[in-house]
Amino acid sequence: MGNRCENCIVRQLNSLKVLKKEELKAISDHKVTRSIKKGESLFSEGEKLNGIFCVRSGVSKLSKISENGKGQIVKIASKGEMIGQRSIISEEQTNLSAVALDDMEVCFIPKNHLIDNISKNVEFTKALLKHMANDLKFADTVIVNMAQKTVKQRVAETISYLDDNFEKDKDGYIGVILTREDIANVVGTAKEACIRTLTSLKKDKIISTQGKRIKIEDEKALYNIIQGI
Numbered sequence: 001m002g003n004r005c006e007n008c009i010v011r012q013l014n015s016l017k018v019l020k021k022e023e024l025k026a027i028s029d030h031k032v033t034r035s036i037k038k039g040e041s042l043f044s045e046g047e048k049l050n051g052i053f054c055v056r057s058g059v060s061k062l063s064k065i066s067e068n069g070k071g072q073i074v075k076i077a078s079k080g081e082m083i084g085q086r087s088i089i090s091e092e093q094t095n096l097s098a099v100a101l102d103d104m105e106v107c108f109i110p111k112n113h114l115i116d117n118i119s120k121n122v123e124f125t126k127a128l129l130k131h132m133a134n135d136l137k138f139a140d141t142v143i144v145n146m147a148q149k150t151v152k153q154r155v156a157e158t159i160s161y162l163d164d165n166f167e168k169d170k171d172g173y174i175g176v177i178l179t180r181e182d183i184a185n186v187v188g189t190a191k192e193a194c195i196r197t198l199t200s201l202k203k204d205k206i207i208s209t210q211g212k213r214i215k216i217e218d219e220k221a222l223y224n225i226i227q228g229i
């Protein structure tokens with residue numbers, strides 16, 4: 001196997017980076033690397049996981065479907081993200097579904113290895129806590145934005161977030177491609193309202209689009225919209 005955790009650069013992006021060589025080797029001996037095709041599910045909301053997923057490449061949407069069938073995307077997880085640790089630690093079912101937005105490669109780490117290291121390595125436990133505290137802060141911001149910002153501000157903020165967190169393609173478009181419905185589900189609005197807002201941003205030459213691809217044309221104007229100026 002070429003992709004041993006000891007040699008994997010992705011772990012530098014998450015809590016696994018604080019593990020000692022022996023601890024990493026034990027994980028590496030038991031993890032399973034999987035390819036997930038675009039549109040495939042890693043897990044569904046309410047499932048009981050037997051381990052966590054470490055994203056080696058590709059992106060996944062973490063979302064929740066409400067009773068009226070509307071989806072809300074809480075986060076787009078990319079390289080280095082560990083997905084599923086919340087329910088493993090709380091011994092619950094998953095609170096969100098994870099679906100691949102493009103082809104992904106993930107490593108599945110069995111839960112006993114995670115729990116083992118939590119009990120034995122304080123640095124690892126601290127790193128995990130820090131990570132989950134960040135997830136909580138991120139979720140707080142999402143809630144407050146949803147309640148206090150307009151759809152236009154939220155669409156602008158989502159575009160800016162995607163631009164900041166994902167590489168651009170060779171033509172300068174944001175590298176992660178979301179459907180209009182996915183963008184609406186990040187923003188927390190109807191697809192039609194999302195499309196109308198994108199059209200208005202295009203008309204004002206703040207963004208340009210080609211198919212599903214989006215490019216920021218005027219960063220300052222986008223920033224002003226986010227700030228409500």
Ligand SMILES: Nc1ncnc2c1ncn2[C@@H]1O[C@@H]2COP(=O)(O)O[C@H]2[C@H]1O
Binds near residue numbers: 062075085086093138
């Ligand atoms: N901001 C976030 N809020 C909730 N879960 C998140 C967040 N960011 C990442 N996640 C991960 O998404 C996972 C969904 O399944 P779990 O509830 O098991 O664990 C969750 C976390 O590991």
